[in-house]
Amino acid sequence: xxxxxxxxxxxxxxxxxxxxxxxxxxxxxxxxxxxxxxxxxxxxxxxxxxxxxxxxxxxxxxxxxxxxxxxxxxxxxxxxxxxxxxxxxxxxxxxxxxxxxxxxxxxxxxxxxxxxxxxxxxxxxxxxxxxxxxxxxxxxxxxxxxxxxxxxxxxxxxxxxxxxxxxxxxxxxxxxxxxxxxxxxxxxxxxxxxxxxxxxxxxxxxxxxxxxxxxxxxxxxxxxxxxxxxxxxxxxxxxxxxxxxxxxxxxxxxxxxxxxxxxxxxxxxxxxxxxxxxxxxxxxxxxxxxxxxxxxxxxxxxxxxxxxxxxxxxxxxxxxxxxx
Amino acid sequence: xxxxxxxxxxxxxxxxxxxxxxxxxxxxxxxxxxxxxxxxxxxxxxxxxxxxxxxxxxxxxxxxxxxxxxxxxxxxxxxxxxxxxxxxxxxxxxxxxxxxxxxxxxxxxxxxxxxxxxxxxxxxxxxxxxxxxxxxxxxxxxxxxxxxxxxxxxxxxxxxxxxxxxxxxxxxxxxxxxxxxxxxxxxxxxxxxxxxxxxxxxxxxxxxxxxxxxxxxxxxxxxxxxxxxxxxxxxxxxxxxxxxxxxxxxxxxxxxxxxxxxxxxxxxxxxxxxxxxxxxxxxxxxxxxxxxxxxxxxxxxxxxxxxxxxxxxxxxxxxxxxxxxxxxxxxxxxxxxxxxxxxxxxxxxxxxxxxxxxxxxxxxxxxxxxxxxxxxxxxxxxxxxxxxxxxxxxxxxxxxxxxxxxxxxxxxxxxxxxxxxxxxxxxxxxxxxxxxxxxxxxx
Numbered sequence: 028x029x030x031x032x033x034x035x036x037x038x039x040x041x042x043x044x045x046x047x048x049x050x051x052x053x054x055x056x057x058x059x060x061x062x063x064x065x066x067x068x069x070x071x072x073x074x075x076x077x078x079x080x081x082x083x084x085x086x087x088x089x090x091x092x093x094x095x096x097x098x099x100x101x102x103x104x105x106x107x108x109x110x111x112x113x114x115x116x117x118x119x120x121x122x123x124x125x126x127x128x129x130x131x132x133x134x135x136x137x138x139x140x141x142x143x144x145x146x147x148x149x150x151x152x153x154x155x156x157x158x159x160x161x162x163x164x165x166x167x168x169x170x171x172x173x174x175x176x177x178x179x180x181x182x183x184x185x186x187x188x189x190x191x192x193x194x195x196x197x198x199x200x201x202x203x204x205x206x207x208x209x210x211x212x213x214x215x216x217x218x219x220x221x222x223x224x225x226x227x228x229x230x231x232x233x234x235x236x237x238x239x240x241x242x243x244x245x246x247x248x249x250x251x252x253x254x255x256x257x258x259x260x261x262x263x264x265x266x267x268x269x270x271x272x273x274x275x276x277x278x279x280x281x282x283x284x285x286x287x288x289x290x291x292x293x294x295x296x297x298x299x300x301x302x303x304x305x306x307x308x309x310x311x312x313x314x315x316x317x318x319x320x321x322x323x324x325x326x327x328x329x330x331x332x333x334x335x336x337x338x339x340x341x342x343x344x345x346x347x348x349x350x351x
Numbered sequence: 352x353x354x355x356x357x358x359x360x361x362x363x364x365x366x367x368x369x370x371x372x373x374x375x376x377x378x379x380x381x382x383x384x385x386x387x388x389x390x391x392x393x394x395x396x397x398x399x400x401x402x403x404x405x406x407x408x409x410x411x412x413x414x415x416x417x418x419x420x421x422x423x424x425x426x427x428x429x430x431x432x433x434x435x436x437x438x439x440x441x442x443x444x445x446x447x448x449x450x451x452x453x454x455x456x457x458x459x460x461x462x463x464x465x466x467x468x469x470x471x472x473x474x475x476x477x478x479x480x481x482x483x484x485x486x487x488x489x490x491x492x493x494x495x496x497x498x499x500x501x502x503x504x505x506x507x508x509x510x511x512x513x514x515x516x517x518x519x520x521x522x523x524x525x526x527x528x529x530x531x532x533x534x535x536x537x538x539x540x541x542x543x544x545x546x547x548x549x550x551x552x553x554x555x556x557x558x559x560x561x562x563x564x565x566x567x568x569x570x571x572x573x574x575x576x577x578x579x580x581x582x583x584x585x586x587x588x589x590x591x592x593x594x595x596x597x598x599x600x601x602x603x604x605x606x607x608x609x610x611x612x613x614x615x616x617x618x619x620x621x622x623x624x625x626x627x628x629x630x631x632x633x634x635x636x637x638x639x640x641x642x643x644x645x646x647x648x649x650x651x652x653x654x655x656x657x658x659x660x661x662x663x664x665x666x667x668x669x670x671x672x673x674x675x676x677x678x679x680x681x682x683x684x685x686x687x688x689x690x691x692x693x694x695x696x697x698x699x700x701x702x703x704x705x706x707x708x709x710x711x712x713x714x715x716x717x718x719x720x721x722x723x724x725x726x727x728x729x730x731x732x733x734x735x736x737x738x739x740x741x742x743x744x745x746x747x748x749x750x751x752x753x754x755x756x757x758x759x760x761x762x763x764x765x766x767x768x769x770x771x772x773x774x775x776x777x778x779x780x781x782x783x784x785x786x787x788x789x790x791x792x793x794x
Contacts, residue, residue, distance in 0.1 A: 100450070100476045101752065121763075187627050188638055203563075210630045213770065297574050300629040301766040316447060317755045319473070 093325035100319045112326040122327060124302050125310035128217060132306065133285035136221050140281050141274075144229045148236030149266075162237075166230040173227060177294030180223050185209040185295075210296050213303040220291045220304055228284055232277050239273030240266065275346040282338045286331060307331050402432035403692050405699055406458075408440035410465035413682065416717040417518065419464065422703035429702065433695065440465060453479040453687045461690040462699060464517055464682070468504045468747070469578075469754040471514050471683050472794040475507045476752065481686040481693045483512040491725075492701055500679035500742040501722040507750065508793050516681035517704060518713055519720035521742045522583040523651035523677065524669050527661070530565075530645045534558040545673040548588070549614035552672075556623035559645035567623045569639065570615070571649035572769065573632035577762045579678055579748065580648070584611040586746040587675035599749055599793055601757070603782040612768050612775035619769050629766055651738050655718035668734045670741060679745035681722065753789040760785040 093112055095105035116122050151162050168176070184191045187208030197206045209219045243266065251261050289308035292298050298305035298313070308331065315324035405426075409419045414437070423435035440463060441448045450473055452458055474480050483505070488494045494502065498519060505514035524545070531543045536555060538544050546552045552568065559567030570580060582592035582601070589607040594600045602608050618624040625644070627634030639647045640660040647653055654668040671677060684704055686696045703709060707729075710721035714730050720742065721727055727739065751757060760782065768778035 100473045121759075181631060186631065186634075187625070188634070188641070188643060208625070208627060211626050213772070216630070296630045299574075299762065299766055300626070301770065301772070302763045313759065317759065318753075319447075319450075319755075 089325040095322045097322040144232030147233040169230040173290040181295040243269045278342040401430040404434045408460040462696045472750040480513040501681040504681040514683035514685040516722040520650040525647045525654040543669040569635040569644040573628040583678040652718035679742040751791045
């Protein structure tokens with residue numbers, strides 16, 4: 028404060044009025060910055076309120092519910108039981124079946140998703156004629172809604188009696204013994220759902236890989252060629268190490284899709300036959316909206332979130348350690 | 352002259368506007384009941400006094416198979432002061448919109464059409480429905496004017512009527528007459544002869560099966576029918592779905608229960624019956640219409656539906672077994688307590704839902720049974736009389752508090768049994784174990 032006043036006095040007599048001006052400008056600047064900060068918060072406010080109302084509050088509320096016993100239809104209010112809800116869910120037979128089924132889905136879906144989408148991306152990166160059309164075709168399943176995908180595959184492609192797949196196998200290829208009720212058999216229902224999920228999601232993952240591939244400088248390949256690297260060596264020593272960022276992104280997205288599988292069994296099999304396609308998300312949905320057991324549903328939802336977090340952290344750790 | 356806002360004023364205004372917009376966005380999407388400005392006279396009063404807006408919702412299949420929109424127009428024409436709005440309702444499995452809405456004291460519907468006894472039980476359990484008291488059942492709508500098998504589906508614990516029947520269904524067999532004739536399974540009058548027991552059904556299924564071409568028998572085992580199939584099977588062979596006389600617990604231990612499961616397992620193992628309905632609820636009716644199965648055990652109304660596609664002379668209906676009781680059930684109509692026009696809703700139900708026009712139209716076009724005895728006049732197909740007789744002696748679906756959990760367990764265990772991965776004995780033991788953990792008191 029003192030310095031500003033003295034500067035102002037000096038200014039009136041001095042030939043070089045730089046210092047007092049600087050102080051005033053500084054004051055103005057800090058005021059302007061405050062106003063800018065305030066306006067930033069004002070613009071953020073609607074989004075923050077929405078996040079608070081539709082994400083933070085429901086998350087907090089369901090976290091509380093996960094420690095209660097609460098049937099939405101028959102109980103007047105949630106009854107706090109602590110960790111008992113979690114213990115009951117972890118000991119529930121259908122939850123363990125759902126956990127096993129989800130693990131099976133993830134164990135097959137995730138590696139296939141990564142390998143196939145990388146393969147497709149490498150193919151799409153080739154300078155071939157008509158590649159734009161192929162790229163569009165590969166991406167097309169991504170924009171088809173998952174519900175519609177389920178209806179089409181259940182009724183038109185995989186149906187035991189009227190399905191296109193059985194028609195091709197039996198009537199076109201003459202492989203009558205290969206025809207099957209794909210979704211109605213406990214042995215083939217989950218593999219069928221995995222195959223459909225791959226068809227649906229590969230396009231998106233391939234796009235991320237493709238963006239990564241196109242960001243690799245051509246000079247790296249030129250240098251590798253000069254050093255005598257063949258195509259395979261270029262892939263291993265140039266392409267893959269430079270796709271680390273893409274792998275991290277694709278990995279997290281793939282993990283989430285692997286664990287939160289819901290629409291496919293909901294539409295195509297209703298979790299059957301004999302719970303063979305019951306997944307963790309579907310288990311949660313059934314508890315909440317069929318059985319109205321909101322405490323158990325919230326607990327299982329938090330268990331799923333915990334699983335996703337663990338796998339995501341693992342993925343981040345692996346990709347990070349490679350970068351070092 | 353223009354007035355310029357200072358930055359501070361602008362920020363203040365922007366914050367208020369953003370806050371208001373957010374609060375508006377947080378407001379319920381479905382507006383509360385205040386909208387219909389309801390002024391209604393009791394149903395018993397003169398028709399001319401009725402006024403207001405009535406919001407009717409119906410599950411989408413009902414809008415197709417019952418003339419809801421027509422009767423809405425008729426009601427408006429009969430009461431110039433009334434406006435009726437018809438909208439599709441969420442189907443089972445689409446989330447419990449009504450449960451949430453009505454619990455919060457809001458509604459966008461005054462009369463809801465559709466839902467079985469166990470579907471409606473959740474609303475009854477939460478005390479969300481208007482009771483149809485003795486005052487409703489008078490004159491032309493006295494209890495004895497109804498088909499009791501359907502009316503009693505809307506009765507819940509405490510002998511209270513919380514729903515009334517829109518239409519009725521009876522568990523029956525739809526059969527291909529021409530193939531039954533080839534197999535020598537028609538009587539002298541050309542009517543199919545119902546089998547006496549499960550063993551005879553196995554013989555029927557064998558005779559009617561043509562390998563690689565068609566199956567002799569299909570049973571609706573989808574999630575929408577497994578519970579009904581199970582209790583129908585028990586009612587047919589032992590007269591009741593309950594453990595013992597005087598009990599309301601489901602039977603998972605009798606020799607009849609084991610025989611039923613053994614029959615189901617055998618017909619699948621021997622290739623007489625497909626299991627497509629496990630994952631596609633419509634597989635049985637589609638297979639029948641496509642000529643891929645000779646008999647279909649499900650709701651009786653699949654018979655006229657199939658006749659429209661296959662040909663009336665080729666399709667008929669027959670009891671599942673020649674003796675024993677089958678299951679009759681209704682699709683119900685109910686009024687939420689939060690509706691401000693419940694009297695108008697009751698008047699609509701009496702005048703239009705129970706009208707000969709609506710009930711006969713649905714019966715003639717889709718085989719859905721009228722729920723009032725007088726509406727059977729004019730239904731000429733001889734099958735109706737047999738079906739009505741079966742309905743009169745039928746059992747009703749018990750509605751348990753944990754019905755949804757029981758249904759789910761039943762679906763899983765019976766699918767395992769039918770597929771042959773566990774024996775009927777093991778299946779029943781598993782069901783007993785699950786049932787012991789559930790609240791099976793009646794709603």
